[in-house]
Amino acid sequence: MERGRSGLLSVAVTVVCAVTVLAAPGTAFASARPDPAPAPSASGSPSASASPPASASVTVVPDKDLQAVRTRLDKLYHDAAVATDAYNAAEEKAKKQSAELAGLNRRIAEEQQELDRLRDLAGAAARAQYRTGGLPPAARLMLSDSPQTFLDGAGRVLEGERAAEGLMAQTARAEQDLKRLADDAADRWERLEANRKTKEAAKKEVERRVEEAEKLEARLEKRQRERLARLEREAAERAQTAWLDTGILKDLRGKASEAGRKAVEFATAQIGKPYVWGAEGPKSYDCSGLTSQSWAAAGRPIPRTSQEQWKRLRHVDVKDMRPGDLIIYFDDASHVALYVGDGTIVHAPRPGRTVTLAGAGTMPILGVVRPDAE
Structure with missing residues (x-):
């Protein structure tokens, strides 16, 4: 036939x-937020924050x-x-x-x-x-x-x-x-x-x-890049302070589950590794690559993307948040981080940055999901 x-x-x-x-x-991404140290790009190309060659014709940005x-x-x-x-x-x-x-x-x-x-x-x-x-x-x-x-x-x-x-x-x-x-x-x-x-x-x-x-x-001069970094830190500190001023930490009473503790241990062990969009480790991660691999290491596979994590995992109230839970950011669920406790997250921020700790309130929170919810 x-x-x-x-x-x-x-x-x-x-x-x-x-x-x-x-x-x-x-290779994937997360939203731009403060990070203490830049990381080299996976492709080996100059970092976004690197100074342009002296011979390059660059229009400098006014202060x-x-x-x-x-x-x-x-x-x-x-x-x-x-x-x-x-x-x-x-x-x-x-x-x-x-x-x-x-x-x-x-x-x-x-x-x-x-x-x-x-x-x-x-x-x-x-x-x-x-x-x-x-x-x-x-x-x-x-x-x-x-x-x-x-x-x-x-x-x-x-x-x-x-x-x-x-x-x-x-x-x-x-x-x-x-x-x-x-x-x-x-x-x-x-x-x-x-x-x-x-x-x-x-x-x-x-x-x-x-x-x-x-x-x-x-296009930025060195002093401008330093000033830009200060602006980012200041904005993050203001957002975190405003979040903490709501008294949220006083209401948090969740204790990490055994799987949540393992996920936190895995995620924090990746601190310092570069962000690369689309990456799932072990040498580099994007935001959802880090969270999905952290929970896979804890024996609980979860969806790969931040949007699917938001759609398919059980939602919990912020006041019930516990270490190991995932915080989803922005209205379109385009960024995700893993909550480690005491108002802190571990996440892969964006290209040019590394996996780092940050304040949980430094970005607009869409909601919280729990991968190991019964």
Whole structure:
């Protein structure tokens, strides 16, 4: 059956392509926030905060515009965070789709073997019938030496005809099953291709936003970068102070679970490792890569992206927060951190920064989720 064979070939190509998609290097993001130390970029390119070469033609930013620069950088890195979540989601979907296609490929191979077996049997039956001459029963009676011999042969012929009919029906069903599987594989391949395009578009968006932010930071003089860092620290301190002034810590009464304690231990052990968008360790992380791997280390796998963590994990009230819980930030759930207690989080902030501790209230809190909620 040509359709079945072409479907099988299509799926084989599909799996190879799917593996190629998954092998593509990727890297993710979180929102711009203060961090005590910059980190080298994974690509080995100059850091966003590095001074431009003396020979470079750079338009220096006026001092009066530094606050506007900080606002713009926050926006660029936030947009990169959103695109990173889209990239991570597409990558996770691609892994699942590729696994499904691999399973479908195995089923198609099994169905093809069964169909080949049935066709061989049908061919053998046809050859046997050909050897008997294919004469009608009346003619065989006339040529037979005895009626009993004829009747015995007629009985065997009837059984053979019934068996042949059953074999033909089996073969037809096998052909239909193979066609259905081939069509399913083609459909899944189309979805994988569409998802690959989504992933590539998200990747380009992340790279574009990060590159724009790096170029903007490269225009700053050293003293301006230092001033910008002070502005970030001051903004973070104001936000944290305002959060603490609500009396939130007095209301917190949650104690870490055993799994939560393990997640905190894992996350804090990563402090100092660089942020790389799309990374899940062990040498670098993005925000949700850090939280998902921390809970995986605690024996509780959770969704990969911050948005899925917000959607699928159990929500708890902030006043019930305990160490190990995840704090989701911004209205679009584009950043996530792991709460370690005493009003502090550990998180992977953004490109050019490292995994670090920060105040839990330094960014707008969307809500809190608990990975090990019963």
